[in-house]
Amino acid sequence: MKLFFGEIDNGKALINEEEQQHIVKVLRMKDGEQIHITDGKGNVASGKLIIEGKKAGIEVTEIKTGTADFSTKLHIAIAPTKNIDRIEFFVEKAVEMGISEITLLQTEKTERKNLNIDKIKKQAIAASKQSLRFHFPIINDLVKLPDFLKNVNSDTTFVAHCNENLERINLNEIPKLESYTFLIGPEGDFSDKEILFLAEKGIKAVSLGNQRLRTETAGVFVAAWNYEKMI
Numbered sequence: 001m002k003l004f005f006g007e008i009d010n011g012k013a014l015i016n017e018e019e020q021q022h023i024v025k026v027l028r029m030k031d032g033e034q035i036h037i038t039d040g041k042g043n044v045a046s047g048k049l050i051i052e053g054k055k056a057g058i059e060v061t062e063i064k065t066g067t068a069d070f071s072t073k074l075h076i077a078i079a080p081t082k083n084i085d086r087i088e089f090f091v092e093k094a095v096e097m098g099i100s101e102i103t104l105l106q107t108e109k110t111e112r113k114n115l116n117i118d119k120i121k122k123q124a125i126a127a128s129k130q131s132l133r134f135h136f137p138i139i140n141d142l143v144k145l146p147d148f149l150k151n152v153n154s155d156t157t158f159v160a161h162c163n164e165n166l167e168r169i170n171l172n173e174i175p176k177l178e179s180y181t182f183l184i185g186p187e188g189d190f191s192d193k194e195i196l197f198l199a200e201k202g203i204k205a206v207s208l209g210n211q212r213l214r215t216e217t218a219g220v221f222v223a224a225w226n227y228e229k230m231i
Helices: 017-025 084-096 117-130 145-149 192-202 215-230
Strands: 003-009 012-013 034-038 043-053 054-062 073-078 101-106 138-146 157-160 179-184 204-207
Touching: 003 017, 003 043, 003 117, 012 017, 012 034, 012 054, 012 192, 017 043, 073 084, 073 215, 084 101, 084 117, 084 215, 101 117, 117 138, 138 145, 145 192, 179 215, 192 204
Parallel strands: 003 034, 073 101, 073 179, 101 138, 157 179, 157 204
Antiparallel strands: 003 012, 034 043, 043 054
């Protein structure tokens, strides 16, 4: 399936402008090829490619609406790494495994304070297309930990930290829920003050095993844990 991003409305589909350039200039696709367009909201248009100069369109033959999404919703709030390539790797792999939402989290030890959030959103779209996802995840810009906690449900929110002196449950002890929110700390982990603050908010701490995982590895691990439960 050749899947591209665009808009779908009233029986018509419009291919995103950057996608058009990719089709014409990079892929060099031919007029009449079969293509599919998704709006990332569960809708998919199928049809034949129309090439007009540097523009690409679609002659729609079928539109499917309300396609099924992953049964369990996973939201990971993760501190961006100093080396942005590592967090971009996490985004790509987590999207492939069905994550519903990603929030970049600013903590006491977060070194990176600025992000190109538009680039990260484009990477999420690219990973969604590559893995044939018709529901794109939500990507949220950098937010401070206290502000993030204002809008979470403590019953479905968990924090992964490395402090062995504080109580933590095993990941597999978490009950089956319809949605999960996980907090993943920065290089150097959450501070003791933040961990206690999270505990006061009723957020349970979890252990991801005996090994100390890097930030992006922890994020991928949680995404894989959730994905395995859905297949």
